[in-house]
Each structure stands twice: as structure tokens, then as C-alpha cells.
Amino acid sequence: MKKVIAPVKGTREFYPEQMALRNFIYEKVRSASEAFGYQEWDAPFIESIELYAAKSGEELVKKQSFTFQDRGGDLVTLRPELTPSLARMVAARQGELTFPLRWWSFGPFWRYEQPQKGRTREFFQWNVDMLGVNSPEADAELIAVGVTFLRSVGLSPKQALVYVNNRRLMDSEFDALGIAPEKRLDVSTLVDRRAKMEPASWEAYALELGITSSQLEGLKALLGNYDLWKKNDELIRLFAALEALGVREYVTFDPNIMRGLLYYTGTVFEAFETSGSLRRAVFGGGRYDNLLADVGGQSLSGVGFAMGDVVIGIILQELGLAPAFEPSPAQVLVTVFDEKLWLESYKLGAKLRNAGLNVMVFPEPVKLPKQFKFADKMKMKVVVTIGPEEAEKGMAAVKNLSNGEQVIVRCEAVADIIQNIL
Template sequence: MAPKSTQPLKGFLDKYPQEMAFLNYLIDTVKSVAALYGFEQYDGPVVEPLELYVGKTSKEILEEQAFTLKDRNDQALMLRPEITPSLARMVAAKAQELTFPIRYFNYGLRYRYEAPQKGRNREFYQYDFDIIGSDSLLADIELLSVAVEILKELGGTQDTFVVYINSRSEMNAFFASIGLREDQYRPVLQAIDKRDKVDDEVFINLLVKCGLTTDQTREITQLLAEPDDYKKNFEPIMQLAQAYGIQDYIQVNPMITRGLDYYTGFVFEAKSKIGLTRSLLGGGRYDNLVASFGARPLSGVGFATSDTVLEEFVKDINKVPDLQTTQAPVLVTVFDQSLQKLSIETAALLRRAGIKTELYMNMDTLQKQLKYADKKNIPWVLIIGPEEAKNQNVVLKNMPASSQQICILEDAVGIIKNS
């Protein structure tokens, strides 16, 4: 029998302490920005009824990327590919109790059956920010500012990322002005979304397949190539961006349409200027999502990003922090069986003093215990041998400095705390 594989499923990742340290760094950064902007944390189920997502996420996610299963009652279920439909359901459930506008953020696991590649996995942590209950431009610009702040906190600058903005409602108005039927809006937006991935001939063929005339095709290609007049529609939000001090990070781009079906107005994406080609984050306004659950209409705007793209971005801009996985700065050694109880009591005292402490587990030589501390980058080692036990003191060893001193335990606590 062949040995069992030690590898995780394709697109799923094991996270050892070093990877968890980086994930926690991302989470802490996002939570810090969320707190600065007054966002409250929430969460929803990892598994939802499949029907929750019908009409509330993209056709691509439903038909090609869904992780589906059935319960024992034969109900179709789905591992959440995103959380916005769950949020809309939750808001609709307590619409009479909540104080609007609400400012919510979430981080947690998402699942999409995509082709694993740089910046993309099948299981990933996603970070979502949403404001629901306000149709003000201030909600849009507030989220833009949050997005910029997160990327800046991770080391991004004007030279390394840009946030593109657009509006589906403005695009729809343009489509109407050139004579498109409403049933053509969506397929044309989908074609425009692919513009920067295909050459001119392929793009024109995509528009022709949408039923566009030669004149309509020319109007759209001209808009994408020369959007100066179109940009005037965004002067109000650009003025607000200036007040927020983020105007240099924002650019109007009519090619940004976003793929999720529930977006109705303002949309945006952040792109890296170096390295990663896929979006760093993206979102937009959704006006009909909460009402689809039978609640009163509530306009919402939100965006999401993920650990996979943020990790690649931080690597691309050479801003990976020096993260230590060792949580305990002190190792208490165990000299022998007769002194084990004293070592346990010493470790307990250090922990009561608020010092993170690891107690060595095995009856090994002192040399081996010191080697263990060195390999784990533990800076302080506290040694209690027979002589120290007799004199009621300890040996405190500073590993990086290769020095040590004999002192009473209370003094050792002070030295460690002040280091």
C-alpha cells in the first residue's frame, strides 16, 4: 500500500506558525484600520443554502466555482464563496432593530473552486467592509479611504498601487445614450470587464456578439480610449477624495465594472502597479440586496480583499515584516526530576507576572535545553540547578548577548519586563 500523501488538497494550504504569524499580521492590520473608522465586527455561517446565492452572486461563482453539498434532508448547501449575501440576510432579519447606517467588517474563510495561481487559492481568508443604510457619496468615499488606508498600512504607496473607480449607473446612462437595449447592458459590461485581457479584435468581436452596431461599438471603444468627458461625472466624489487626502490614489476608469451581479452603482478596484495582475481589492454599491429578502430597501456599499492577494502585494513591494513565531520570550529549564516541581512553580510565577513563559518538557541535558531555546529564538532562559535552589536564586541567561547573571527571581522578572 502506498503511503498516504502529506500534502493538502489542491488550492488549500497548511499554515505552520510562520504562515500563521503573517496571517495574524494581516488580520491585525485590517482590524486596526476597522477600529480607526468605527467599523463593528460580525460573522455569518460558513455553510448557507445554495438558494441564498442565486441572483446574489456572479453566474461564474454559481456555475463554476461553487463548493456544494447536500444535507441529510437533501437540501442543497454551499460553502460560502463570499459573505455579502449572508450580511444582507442578517440585516433583513433585524432591520427593525438595527441603527442605520451600520458599519460592519468581517474576516473569515471563503471557498471558491478556482484554478490555484499567484494570489488565488480555493480556500482563503477574506476581509469585508460594508456600510448599509446610506446612499450618500460619503459612504462610498469612506470605504475608498478604508481601502487606501489598509494598503498604505501594509507599506503601499502611490508608486505601488492605484484605486480605479467607475459607476454601473453612469455606464448604463451612457449605454442608453447610444441606443443600447437594457438587456444588452449586462453582457456589454461583462465584455468591457475583459477589455484589458484581450486584444482589439477579440474585444470588438465580444461587443458584436452582444448585438451592437458598428456605431455603438465605435462609441464604446472611444469611451474606453478617451474617457475625459466621462470623468466629469465623477467630480463630486473626486472633490471628496481631496478632502480625505486620497485623491492621488484614485483614478476614474470606465473599464472597471466588477463581476458580481448585485452591484448597481459605484464600483471600484485597487490594482498593483508592480507584480500582481489581479485586483488587490474591489467592491461597489448594491441597492437591491437587502430588499430581496422582503425587508425595506436599504442601500449598501462594500468591498473585499483576501489574504492571498495582500500577501503577494506585500512580497512584491518588499515590505514583508520580520515576524517572530515564538510567543514566549522566556524558557524555564528543568534540571532534573527532583527540581521539576520548583521549575513548574517558577514558570507559574512568571506567568502570573504577565510574562509569556515556556516550560521545557523533557528531562534532557542543560546543553540540549539551551540549544532548543536558541533554535526557537527564545531570548531569555531561566535556569534553576541544585545550587540555585539551595540559595533561592536563579541563573538568568541572555541568549542573544551570550551572557548570564545570578539573581533572585523577583529581580529576574524586572529585568525581563524591562528588556
């Protein structure tokens, strides 16, 4: 190789093998979404930067967006998330859309951050949202959609769990501890960081934020109380609904789940792979209120979550849950014996395709062993050969590569023979 232009940092190159995994995820995402009646939709990949200025965090807009000037001088950005586009599109047709609205989407997003395990600058994200219903039962349905996906890719409750909390519950607990409402944000980040810090430095950090030592003790007790949900009507209803939906075994209450995004107002949840080799959420979401008001719509409550393809892709590969890669979409190879019989093979290939089979014809008359090796490497199931002896009688040799058996049959019968093998 000579001088190579490297791909842009953090972007993804999908060779057929990776493409197969991406499509596998896409298929599972689609069936989980559609099983609950969600409609597929999408938004522009490029948006005006102002769209995000309204509601996304400052970090996301100023530091993590791919922003540039278009030829007309306007500032545009590659979308870093979908929710603002959702809010705008729903607000624009609020009067004509049918509510409750259930939408899902799977597409590319970009965030300008340091690539590392589980995080790239370009990624695919599954978004699922329900708008127009404000109830714990609706929250439970969204979690069930996520769990349906986890289950469909073969993740057991031992391997992946959804951790749930409730912002309102935590706010009232913070109030009870005498933590002022304006400190809630600080305390949220404090809770978020607990898992990542040494206990001593975490406590020091807490006191730095102006938490009193008695509040700190209360906070520690709160974060260790895994029965706290039993005090909260919303969470009681949520878990009852999860039970009814058949996904309860995948969900557990955890007071340590806060989530950074400011717009969450009620239920919040995050899914993790339990071995913890990757300390990143598989998906995360929650209930949000009034997202539409900022883009000119009427107040409307919603619940949704998002899943990136990178973390789940790594997990599926590490746990051996990614499907075996099938190099060739064609399971049948027709060899080319020599120059004279070349077009006979082409004819047979065409005939087999008409019969509904995916068929590759070797593109040149090279030695047969080479063609068979090719078929083997491409994991094809059947090789069909027309040599001089077969051609004379209008026949073809059909070899089953899994057991090595070969039969010689009339060309007209080849398709049926192959159907039996596959």
C-alpha cells in the same frame, strides 16, 4: 512518510508561520474597520442554496459552490460570498437595527474553482458594508476604509492603487454611443476583457457582439479618457470627499473598471498592486441598490467591498511587508539543568508567569547546549538557568541572548531583570 491523505484540493493548511500572517491581516482589517466605527458581525458558514439562487450570478451558484445534501436531504452550500446573508439578516431586523448601519466581517468562504496563484477553494474574506445611505460621500468612506488598510500594512500609493468608475456614468456614455441598453452587459464583459486580449482580437470580438465600427471607435476613445469623471457630479463629489478623507493619493479614475457582478449600480472600485505581478484585485466593491428587496426587506441602498486574504498575503510576502515571524510567543526559556533541579525550574517558570511574562520551561533535562540552541531557534530573548551553584543560594542565571550577557540574581529579582531586557 508512509501513505498520506492529502488535504482537500484548494484548502489551506496554516502552519504557525502562515497563521501569523493570517492573524496579521485580521488585526489590520479589524483596526481599519474599527477606525471608522464599523461593527464586527458574522453569518452562518453553511447556507441553503436558495439564498444564492436569488441574486448571485449563475456561475457562482451552479459551478462555483460547494453544495451537498445534508442528512435530512436538504441541499446546503458552503458560503461562496457574504452579501446574501447580510441582506437576509438585515431584512429580518430592518425595523430594529440602527441606520446607517456599518458592519464588517472576516471569515472563511469556499468557491469550487481551479486553484492557481491568488485563488484557492478555501479563503478568508474581509467584508465591509454601509447600508442606509446613498451618497458619493458614503462611497468615499468605504474606499477610505480600504485605503486605511492598505496604508496600515505598509503599501504606498506607488505600490497599490484603487481604481474607480461609475456604472451610471458608463451607462449614459454607452447610450450616447447608441449602444442599446440590452447590450450593456455584453459591453461590460467586453471592457473587462480588454486588458487580457490582443487589441486586434479584442476589436474582432467587439464587432462579433454587434457593435458597429463607429461605436467601437467611440468606445475606445471613452476607455482612454481618464478625465471623464470631471463630467460626472457623483464622481466629482466622490473625489472631493476622498481628498477630505486624506486618501486621494491612493485613488484614481479608470473607465476600464466595470466589475462583473450584476447588482452594482453606481460607484465601482477595485484595488490593485501596481507592479502587476499578480493581475488580481486586492479588493473590489461598489454601490448596490435593492439587495434587500429579494429577501423580503424594504428597499435599501448600500455600498461595500470585499478583500480575499490570498492575494494580499502574496503581495505582503513578495514586497517584504509581512512581519517577521516570531516562532515562540514566549520570550523567556527556563532550562532544566538535571533531574534533581527539574522542578526548581518549573517553580521559577510559574513565578515568572505570575509576574505576567510568557515563559517556556524546557520539558526535559537534556544537555544545556541543546536547550540553548532550542531557545535560539525559537528566537527567544532570555534564557534562565538554575544549576547546582545557583540553587544553593536561591539564585538563577539570566542570560540576554541578544548580547550574550549573563547575570546571576536572586530568584525574586529574575522577573524584574527580564522586564528590563525585553
